[in-house]
Amino acid sequence: MAKIGILGFPNVGKTTLFNALTGLTAPTAPHPFSTLEPNVGVASVPDEKLDRAAAVEKSVKIVHAQLELLDLPAMAKPGHGGGLAGQFLGRLRDVEAIAIVLRAFESDGVPADESGVDPVDQAQELLLELALADFDVFDRRRAKIAKEAMSDPSKKGAAEAVAAGTAVLEAGEALRQHHWENDALGAFKDLAPLTLKPAVWIVNAAEDSDAAELVEAVVEVVPAGDIVVAVSALLEEEAAQLEPEDRLELFEGLGLGEGALSRMVQASYTALGVQSFYTLGPKEAHAWTVRRGATAPEAAGKIHSDLERGFIRAEVAQIDDVIEAGGWDPAKASGIVKVEGKAYTISEGDVILIRFSV
Secondary structure, three states: OEEEEEEOOOOOOHHHHHHHHHOOOOOOOOOOOOOOOOEEEEEEOOOHHHHHHHHHHOOOEEEOOEEEEEEOOOOOOOOOOOOOOHHHHHHHHOOOEEEEEEEEOOEOOEOHHHHOOOHHHHHHHHHHHHHHHHHHHHHHHHHHHHHHHHHOHHHHHHHHHHHHHHHHHHOOOOHHHOOOOHHHHHHHHHHOOHHHOOEEEEEEEOOOOOHHHHHHHHHOOOOOOOEEEEEOHHHHHHHHOOOHHHHHHHHHHOOOOOOHHHHHHHHHHHHHOEEEEEEOOOOEEEEEEEEOOOEHHHHHHHHOHHHHHOEEEEEEEEHHHHHHHOOHHHHHHOOOOEEEOOOOEOOOOEEEEEEEOO
């Protein structure tokens, strides 16, 4: 299960978005570091294709893919008590990706000049805060490893890599803005840099705002390759309390598709470089997550380690084709299902059946 940390300044709707995505009711608060512990929740990934495939297979159980979300206490604005709290940095460094919420709406009782409603300004400030947090870690390591390299030549490459990373961070830039060779990434690994993690920027806009323009403005200032999406967190939180059918009807009526969770999942999967594949049967229809470029044995290992160790072959078909055929057995009978070996690369939307021996 991928773990994503949610960041933002006070009053940006960060916890409101967390509630919308998880269906929980974590309390919101207007001040930074208002709680001692982050909110933790699990979001079930909406997957209309999985639901349809389960229906044609008459699966007793449906298991959607999941994301673990870590909603960190709000960061203080620069000049208002200092950025990231040290006690939360360790938690943030453990996540696989970062979702950064930017406020783009006005609110009664919170003056615009105090709430920071310009998402571009917020994005630039947060980029700098994260770079400074990494710089503190890298600078300490740089001094230590430089001394070690003087007596141990094998550490010279790592020392040079850390020094180069430190210089990038000192300039206020994210590490992911630069290309790093594998040796350098190895030297960075124990430092768990925040600015090397994939990032999704979430513009929390009013329902009636021109979100497309806001997204384009943020794209201009964040590192190339970062993904920017727009949501209305308050609307999404309210919708999360509805029955699935009513929620979908609301989203469709407002032109929001499947809602924020679907858009955030798509953005997060792209940022993380992962994709979904499926296993189907009358007992269970299950969505799994695997890295893009994974082989069939690696995907088998996501299901169970025994399947990877004893992998013989995989029977594979696209989920759309299985649905159209009326299920796995009819798809196999019609010749849609192909037999693949260990070298097969999993594609988005593959349904697989693993043949193995133990």
